[in-house]
Amino acid sequence: MLIFDAHLDLGMNALEWNRDISRPVAEIRAREIELGLADKSDRGKNTVALPDMRRGQVGICVATMIARGYPGKSMLKSLPGFASPEIAWAMTQAQLAFYRAMEEREEMAQIVDLAGLHKYVDLWQREPSDKLPVAYILSLEGADSILTPKHLERAYAAGLRAIGPVHYGPGRYGHGTHSTGGLTAIGRELLAEMRRLGIILDATHLSDESFWEALELWDGPIWASHNNCRALVPDQRQFSDEQLKELIRRGAVIGAAFDAWMLVPGWERGKSTPESSGVSMRHVLDHIDHVCQLAGNANHAAIGTDLDGGFGREQSPGDLDTIADLQRIPGMLAERGYAAADVERIAHGNWIAFLERAWSARG
Template structure:
């Protein structure tokens, strides 16, 4: 089944992890044999061939570059201009993938419809470019608001104002506090340009402020449920209900610590915590119960978000295994119509409404 993944950090993996994503997952992992500079070396699950194998024909692909002040222990860049330059390198990688025929940018309704039509024909997937919608995870690299329009002209269509920790425009995971006037001005400019607000990673205070001040389209590309895994990274039921009221779609994430409670980084294992794809369906089920339907759930795996097989469901070898989900959803009682909504339909409906 044609599948949309609403969150992949492809350019970060290409540049910071130095992965040639045109290769198979197996080839990438062989190349990393013996490396230990990152915890997921040799455990990658994502590549462009694996996306094609899994019929994942359209993704929301990120740029990401955090600014960190002198007292911020998180990894990041020491000035907003350096962060901007990093995102421009990431953009250059996406453009190189377009030049090579590996990817194609999707940024408007006509491009969306033509790309879906391409992936609906009977030609082998190996000959089809993977479509990508450009998203910015954390707004720190927007040096000032004039840069946002430059980013839009380069194809940026979704933006999450914060990532982890404190940000220049909003507060993110494990932080607290409001967006303030600078963040509100960012939201206003996003609204003028028609950029989708990605509520993922916003701390509670910034989340509610964003919902009050932003009146354009809102989604959550990769987020699970606080009721099942109690952490500020997850959405509370009240937050999920607010997103449902705004017509949002929430993408289920496959980072193990977000899927099962009690995960300890570097200690817990997927098998030891019984973390499998069914656990993601538990989170999606919970959202459906709050919504009363299956109109607000989708897939946003984050499978290449600085972790690999050591921290993802044990029944997933590569992202191609997303094709296990239709049968699993059917066993959970989802109808054929609802299964199509989860795999691609809800994201397509959202985008068509946002871009019409």
């Protein structure tokens, strides 16, 4: 079955981790172990590469550009960022160049409109193959790199179709995860420009204050690409039921993230392990099910793994080796009693339907 993963940091892994994601996960792990790399906690433990995506029929994804700005002294050690917005912009352009290189090799193909969406949905549903390109929609995680409205227009012309204004900590446009505060003045201006261009607002990582302020201002398409439920894991990074209900009311889709600390309560970074915590993909289903229960249907829950978001097997569900294991999710949903049509919605259909609505309205 086609799997649509709404959050992968493929460009970051290529540029900042120096990973050739056109090679299988096993080769990337072996190279990093052979070289003795230890600069990142997930060296030799990555889970995402294009061949493994094809093997698991993860044929469509939302791929990010990400370059956080300087987060301030209080969060600098845990949240390093680029020293200026201009440097952050340059890094996003390098990531974009990587995606273009993958397109030239037919490893990836960019989707920017409904025609492209329907083309690659049809290809992956009709004849999934290890020869097909992984199709992607370009997103920006954290908008610190957007220097001016003109830069936003340039990014849109390059195919940018969704933006999460913030990431961790305070940013130029608002406050993100584990920080307190609302949008900045230029953050409110950013939302207006996004609305004018028809760019999707990604609510992921917004602080509570920024979340509610953004929703007061925003009347366009909104999703949460990779977000779990605070009722199950009490942390500000997750959404409260009140927030989830408001997103559902607005027609949003919420992608379940696979980061272990977001799946089970009590995870301690650097101490807990998948084995010690017992975290597994069934916990992902718990978050999916919670969204479905709040909605009263399966029209708003989906997948947004973030499996390459700065961690690997050491911080993933214990029963997941690579992203190819996402192909097990449909069967697990069926075992929980989900009807076949709802399984398809969660696996890919809800993201597709969302984009059809958003892009049809854009014209």
